[in-house]
Amino acid sequence: MKQTFDIVVIGAGAVGCAIARELSRTNLKVAVLEKENDVASGTSGRNSAVVHAGFNNKPGTLMAKLCVEGNEGFEALCQELDVPYHKTGKLLVAFCEEEMQTLARLVKQGEANGCKGLRLVGEEECHKLVPQVGGIGGMLSPNTAIFDPFLYTLALAENAHKNGVSFFFNTEVTAISREKDGFTILAGNRAFSASMVINAAGMYSDRVSALAGVEGYHIYPCRGEYLILDQIAKEYLPLPVYPAPHAGIGGLGVHITPTIHGNIIIGPNAEYIDEREDYATLQSTLDQLFAEAQLLMPALKRKDIIGAYTGIRSKQAPPAEGGFYDFVIKEEESCPGLINLIGIESPGMTASVPIGKRVADMVREKLNPATNPSFDPTRKGILRFAQQDPDTKAKLIAEDPDYGEVICRCQQVTKREIRQAIENPLGVRSISAIKYRVWPTTGRCQGGYCFSRIAEILEKEYGIPPEEICQRGPGSELFSGKVK
Numbered sequence: 001m002k003q004t005f006d007i008v009v010i011g012a013g014a015v016g017c018a019i020a021r022e023l024s025r026t027n028l029k030v031a032v033l034e035k036e037n038d039v040a041s042g043t044s045g046r047n048s049a050v051v052h053a054g055f056n057n058k059p060g061t062l063m064a065k066l067c068v069e070g071n072e073g074f075e076a077l078c079q080e081l082d083v084p085y086h087k088t089g090k091l092l093v094a095f096c097e098e099e100m101q102t103l104a105r106l107v108k109q110g111e112a113n114g115c116k117g118l119r120l121v122g123e124e125e126c127h128k129l130v131p132q133v134g135g136i137g138g139m140l141s142p143n144t145a146i147f148d149p150f151l152y153t154l155a156l157a158e159n160a161h162k163n164g165v166s167f168f169f170n171t172e173v174t175a176i177s178r179e180k181d182g183f184t185i186l187a188g189n190r191a192f193s194a195s196m197v198i199n200a201a202g203m204y205s206d207r208v209s210a211l212a213g214v215e216g217y218h219i220y221p222c223r224g225e226y227l228i229l230d231q232i233a234k235e236y237l238p239l240p241v242y243p244a245p246h247a248g249i250g251g252l253g254v255h256i257t258p259t260i261h262g263n264i265i266i267g268p269n270a271e272y273i274d275e276r277e278d279y280a281t282l283q284s285t286l287d288q289l290f291a292e293a294q295l296l297m298p299a300l301k302r303k304d305i306i307g308a309y310t311g312i313r314s315k316q317a318p319p320a321e322g323g324f325y326d327f328v329i330k331e332e333e334s335c336p337g338l339i340n341l342i343g344i345e346s347p348g349m350t351a352s353v354p355i356g357k358r359v360a361d362m363v364r365e366k367l368n369p370a371t372n373p374s375f376d377p378t379r380k381g382i383l384r385f386a387q388q389d390p391d392t393k394a395k396l397i398a399e400d401p402d403y404g405e406v407i408c409r410c411q412q413v414t415k416r417e418i419r420q421a422i423e424n425p426l427g428v429r430s431i432s433a434i435k436y437r438v439w440p441t442t443g444r445c446q447g448g449y450c451f452s453r454i455a456e457i458l459e460k461e462y463g464i465p466p467e468e469i470c471q472r473g474p475g476s477e478l479f480s481g482k483v484k
């Protein structure tokens with residue numbers, strides 16, 4: 001049986017979730033279909049986690065306009081959605097006069113885009129801002145910020161869900177047919193109908209477009225690997241440090257960035273690859289990243305490395321050309337009712353809500369929906385016990401003894417928080433769903449202590465047989481059976 005909606009959004013990354021949230025301000029019936037088992041399973045959960053200011057993008061492009069708009073609204077949005085955000089600023093470092101000139105041009109470009117407060121800094125101020133950094137001077141962007149991209153995407157989704165949007169995970173769209181009054185969308189053995197389809201499928205947006213009969217787009221996957229360092233940012237790195245940009249295949253250069261959780265990340269490189277989901281991290285690349293980061297900051301030590309990850313850019317620019325093409329956000333003339341979002345690479349996280357608003361306006365113009373009278377823009381996240389003062393901690397433990405049981409020692413995550421993560425509003429139950437919601441398994445021991453404890457809670461308290469406990473979703477089952 002077909003499930004009927006006004007709008008089907010394909011893809012639960014930051015872009016699909018932002019669109020869904022904007023549409024939940026109307027009375028339209030909206031569904032989000034996602035092939036993986038949780039939000040932010042694609043690029044939205046694998047990036048630099050920086051709220052860009054918008055000076056890197058070519059003036060007049062959608063990328064520039066929507067990035068600046070996104071940056072301006074990000075702090076208020078994070079407050080509304082209870083998402084961790086920190087306006088750190090960002091320093092770009094020059095090692096020669098030519099690079100200083102590049103930075104001077106970047107200030108002008110940023111001003112043309114509407115970025116505020118950009119300025120060049122001399123060697124002394126540069127070293128005052130980040131004592132450990134090298135270079136002869138740099139450029140300061142005061143409005144750049146860091147945030148948690150997973151919690152951000154999750155918060156958009158949870159808020160959309162609270163306002164009436166339905167989410168379907170493990171639901172890969174495999175066919176789209178256009179009929180007289182709309183579309184039929186097939187996803188495995190499920191069928192949906194909708195008046196409009198919004199293609200926010202990221203890396204697969206060209207293929208999803210082709211499913212609806214609109215050919216001609218091509219996404220080239222371009223891998224970016226990162227190293228994760230221990231929680232030493234407080235000691236070394238108050239703000240992201242980037243090299244002066246060089247013309248290349250389409251990244252911002254290997255940078256050193258503090259994360260909102262206090263780690264440092266180093267990366268990414270930019271390498272065109274054949275497979276769209278080849279998330280491998282290569283020793284040779286990681287060595288190269290570390291060497292490049294040490295040029296920026298000689299004090300970095302290999303002993304602080306605790307992990308690595310990969311994100312993949314969905315580039316429209318072919319390898320021979322490199323660089324950036326502008327975002328495509330449009331209703332297809334040859335397929336009325338299909339809105340395509342193609343090539344939403346960086347700064348797509350920063351621009352996600354302005355993108356969502358733009359798409360919602362296109363839908364409003366076409367369908368003229370009424371507003372949702374009970375729309376609530378707020379969402380409350382899970383209280384982090386470790387961040388509370390001693391009195392509050394004592395009060396919390398008195399209220400619920402589960403606050404007194406620490407499950408993840410590295411990150412001080414309590415049983416109460418693990419339970420809240422398991423009982424999340426989107427109904428996703430996997431180890432990584434818990435990890436991204438309250439951050440266990442991400443410390444120095446990388447889950448050595450807490451992983452089996454979390455599995456035990458899932459089994460004993462939620463009745464999930466061990467053989468069904470997954471890292472991410474079907475196909476990533478962690479246990480094959482009992483050994484004794």
Ligand SMILES: Cc1cc2nc3c(=O)[nH]c(=O)nc-3n(C[C@H](O)[C@H](O)[C@H](O)COP(=O)(O)OP(=O)(O)OC[C@H]3O[C@@H](n4cnc5c(N)ncnc54)[C@H](O)[C@@H]3O)c2cc1C
Pocket residue numbers: 010011012013014015016033034035036039040041042043044045046047048049050051052171172173174200201202203204205208223224225268311312313314344345346347348349350351
């Ligand atoms: C290395 C790197 C660093 C970056 N750093 C930053 C940064 O610091 N700041 C910033 O603003 N931006 C950054 N970006 C860009 C940003 O991450 C992306 O622009 C953004 O995540 C795109 O979101 P999305 O929702 O379009 O795509 P995705 O997050 O990839 O979401 C698309 C979703 O569609 C799903 N899907 C695909 N096909 C189907 C199908 N057939 N059926 C159902 N579901 C489907 C996928 O599983 C996926 O979950 C970076 C990107 C990379 C790669």
